[in-house]
Amino acid sequence: MRNFKNKERSRSDIVARADDAFGSQNYAEYMVDVKKEGKYKRQRGLMIFLYIMIGVLFLGIAFAASFPWIVLLAPFAIMITYHATWHFFSRSYFYTVDGSYFTILKVYGYKKEDDFVKLRISEAEMIAPLNDEYKHYAHAHADAVVYEAVSSFDASDIYFITYTNEEGKPSVVFFEATQGLLKALRYYNSKAVVMTKTLH
Numbered sequence: 001m002r003n004f005k006n007k008e009r010s011r012s013d014i015v016a017r018a019d020d021a022f023g024s025q026n027y028a029e030y031m032v033d034v035k036k037e038g039k040y041k042r043q044r045g046l047m048i049f050l051y052i053m054i055g056v057l058f059l060g061i062a063f064a065a066s067f068p069w070i071v072l073l074a075p076f077a078i079m080i081t082y083h084a085t086w087h088f089f090s091r092s093y094f095y096t097v098d099g100s101y102f103t104i105l106k107v108y109g110y111k112k113e114d115d116f117v118k119l120r121i122s123e124a125e126m127i128a129p130l131n132d133e134y135k136h137y138a139h140a141h142a143d144a145v146v147y148e149a150v151s152s153f154d155a156s157d158i159y160f161i162t163y164t165n166e167e168g169k170p171s172v173v174f175f176e177a178t179q180g181l182l183k184a185l186r187y188y189n190s191k192a193v194v195m196t197k198t199l200h
Contacts, residue, residue, distance in 0.1 A: 027098045028184040030200070031107075032151040032176050034091040044089045051078050093149040095175055097121070097184035102161070104149045104175065117147050117173050121188035123163050128194040130158040130174065137162060141170040149175045157198040 034040055058074035061067070092107040093116065102124075104117040128134040138160040145165060150158055159177040164170060175181075178200040186193040 026184045026187045027096070028178070028180040029094070029096045030176070030178050030181055031092055031094045032149075032155070034093070034150075035152040035155075037152060040089075040091070047085060047089055051082060054078050054081060093151075093175070095149070095181060097181055097188075100188045102173075102185065104147070104173070106149075116149060119161070119163055119165075119171075119173070121185055121192075124185075124189050124192045125162045125164075126194075127159060127161050127182075127185055127189070127192045129177070129196050130160050134194065135160075138172050138174075141172075143170070145169050145171040147171070147173040149173060151176065157196075157200070 036044060054077050055074045058071055058077065062070040086109065088108050090109040094105040094107050094113070096103045096105075100121055102117070102119055102121050103115075105113045106116040107113045126134075126137050128137065130138060140162070144162075153174075155176055157177045159175055159182075161173040161175070162170065163173075177196075177198050179198050180200075182193060182195055182198065186195065
């Protein structure tokens with residue numbers, strides 16, 4: 001498990017970089033935090049409501065059973081539930097280009113990670129910005145498997161990768177590009193990458 005709490009790489013302003021220590025001269029990385037909006041914001045609101053209802057439940061049991069001391073257990077129950085669940089509602093995506101692979105990890109609360117996407121860069125059909133000129137390629141297949149790994153679709157420098165997955169299905173990955181990521185991706189598949197000037 002990587003140390004995502006490290007100040008150098010714990011927020012979305014992490015700078016992609018080349019670093020031989022990670023096994024490749026063309027290594028690049030970047031991390032973005034998912035913004036609290038839309039469905040994600042509603043999910044977080046429901047979890048907060050759940051924590052409140054746990055307290056109400058203990059209060060109700062205390063009055064119904066005439067055991068006032070049970071109320072004292074409510075903070076512990078809420079705290080245990082919070083530590084077991086809240087990190088799932090504090091999500092980030094960690095991108096790496098290393099050894100000809102593009103990998104995205106879904107990170108929960110900077111302490112738990114799950115593999116989200118891993119693809120061989122040479123197999124990408126197109127790596128392009130999600131703008132008016134190229135976005136129709138991202139939506140070319142109505143039945144495509146879609147991976148959304150962005151902080152928000154309002155973010156700048158959103159790119160997409162189209163490829164065919166191991167099951168032979170068309171797939172699309174949305175991510176936030178940096179100059180470091182694009183240069184590393186281009187090294188492994190120069191024909192597929194559309195270079196643009198990014199903010200990072």
